[in-house]
Every structure is written in C-alpha cells, then in structure tokens.
Amino acid sequence: MSTTQMTQGGAAVAPAHGDDHAHHESPTPLGFWIYLMSDCLIFGTLFATYAVLGYNYAGGPSPKDLFEPGFVAIETALLLLSSVTFGMAMLRAVKSDMKGTILWLVLSGLLAVGFVAMELYEFRHLIHIGAGPTRSGFLSAFFLLVGTHGLHVTVGCIWLITLMIQLGQRGFCEANMRRLNALSVFWHFLDLIWIGVFSFVYLVRLV
C-alpha cells in the first residue's frame, strides 16, 4: 500500500483517491452509521414491545419454562467471537493481506451461521412444543425481537458472501474497502444489539 493512500488520516473508510484534494471524504461511513442508528430505533421499539407484553403469558409458558441460559451463553459466545474474528479480518485487510482477510472472514461467517442455526433450532423447538409466536403476547414479542435480530445476522452473512466474491474479483480497491468497513460496522452493531437481547430478553427473565 503506497503512502499516498495513507495520508488521508481523517478518512473513515478507505484510502481516498490520490488525485483528489485533501478534504475529500466518502459520505458512506456517516450515512451507514445513520442507517444503523435508525435500525437501532427499530430494535428499540421491539425491545419496548417486549418490555410491555413480556408478562402477558395468556396462561401459557413463562420464560423460566422455555429459556435455557447455557444455550444462550453458547449463542452469545459465537456472536462475540464472530465479532472479534471480523475485527481480525479488518486488520489483515488494512495490511492488504488477501489470504488472511478471506480466512478471518470465512471464520466470522461460519460462527454467524452457527449462531443462526442455533436460533432456528430454538425457534423450531419452541413452535414444536406449542410455544410459537401465536401462543401469547410474551411469545409474539419474543419471536418478533429475536427473529428480527436473526434476520439481520442472516442478511449480514449473505452480504459477507457477496463481498468475498467482490474481493476475489477486484481485490482491495477503494470501493471494496468501503464496503468491508460498512459490513464490519454492521457486524459489530449486531453483536451490540445481542447484548440487549441476552441480558434483557433472557437473563433478566430467568432471575
């Protein structure tokens, strides 16, 4: 990586074009952050829904009948490790190490797929024992909040695959670095939301 590309100290995503003047910055990082904050508000309303409806069991099962803290702990570990491995991938990408980057990205993707698989298994199990989203207000809110998070992780995995193909085609060009950075922020953000889920949806209700 040439030093001319590294002189853009303030540029938040990718090294800027060398031929541009010094203050050129891509609007993508800030725009993507604003998108994430709006996404954060969606999750906030779903958390509020769960807070309001979370005690309406309609005579059905309560969190203590359904949730297994050990299972949630493994899900949490998968997501946190995935976040860290994505951070490793970003550190390799800055060094223009394609092999290392792809390796860490694949690992992040596998951890996230494991997380989604566990969540789907949990959903299937709950529906199977008659604790589906139609059972009570509590379960409707639970499936909506946790399902929305799982959907985000799934979309993140699809994005990861397409980005790895793009990296293979064009390498660490400016556009790919910008995309990689946006996905990195998205990935860490989903882990951040999961902190709220495992604390507020699972652990607090098992006390």
Place this chain on the structure above:
Amino acid sequence: MAEHHENNTHGSMGQLMTGFVLAAILTIIPFALVMSEVEMNRTLLIGIVMVLAAVQIVVHLVYFLHVNRHAEQGWTVAGTLLSVIILAIIIVGSLWVMHNMNVNMMPEMDHSAMPVAPAEAPAAPAMDHSAMPGMDHSAMPAAPAEAPAAPAMDHSTMPGMDHSSMPGMTTTTQPASN
C-alpha cells in the same frame, strides 16, 4: 502515517483484544450469576445484569465500533446520542404509559386486579338492565347499594324514556328475558 490511519478507522490489535477481553468478562459475569442461581436480592440481581449490559454496550461502541469525538468530525457521536435519547423516550415512555393503563384498567380486563374486586364490574351492567321502569327497585336487594357505582350508565332508572332508542342499551328492549 499508517498508524494514524489505523487509529481512526479499523482500530488496532490492542484495541480489538482489549474490547474482546472486556466484553468476555462483562458477558461471563451476568451468565454466571444467573446460572449459578446465586442467593441475592432479585431486584439487585436484575440491576446488576442491566448495568453490566449497559457497560458492555459502551465497550463495544468504543473498542469495536470506534465511536469517538474525532470520527466524522463528531457526527457519529451526535447521531449515537440522538438515538440513545429517542430510545430512552420510547422505552421509558412505553413502560410508563402501559403501567398506568394497567393500573387504571377495568378490573375484569386486568387479571392481576381480579382478586381485589371480583364482583363489582360484572354486577353493574347486570343491574342496569334489570332495573326496568315500573319495576320495584326495593325488591332488588343489590340495586340500591350498587346504583351509585355506575350513575352514568344507569339510564334505565329514568321513567318515561324510551330505552330502545338509546345506543348501547339494546338489550333492554327484551324485558322478557328478565
């Protein structure tokens, strides 16, 4: 140059590992507390879990998402603070409003209030319909005592009014059922 660039965007290995260790500790503590079913005040335990979650969210913001005053001339911090404020309004407001609504809900709709006043609400509409004009109110032991409880609904005690024309009172048109 290169170090400067890394600081602002992707962080460093040190930052990543610091964040990882802090996040792992802040995750293990609440899980251990809940899974070991430790002897502790329930409210205190919930408070600890919530506070640790809040701290871990800050750790993620700082060490993984690199939100700081310098990134994007401070606009990411501004956006984050705005969403935190809106989130607080949404969540605290929802809980507050819904709590008040539950407290003031009609007892028959609110299961938690059922033991407090089980008979009062079902008695009021039943008494209304039975108090037909021309009937002897004193013959009904429940009526005098309960009548003040629902004065606005008790149109039937007014003689000479045609009850069938009143909206919401259609059941009174069937005196035979009484």
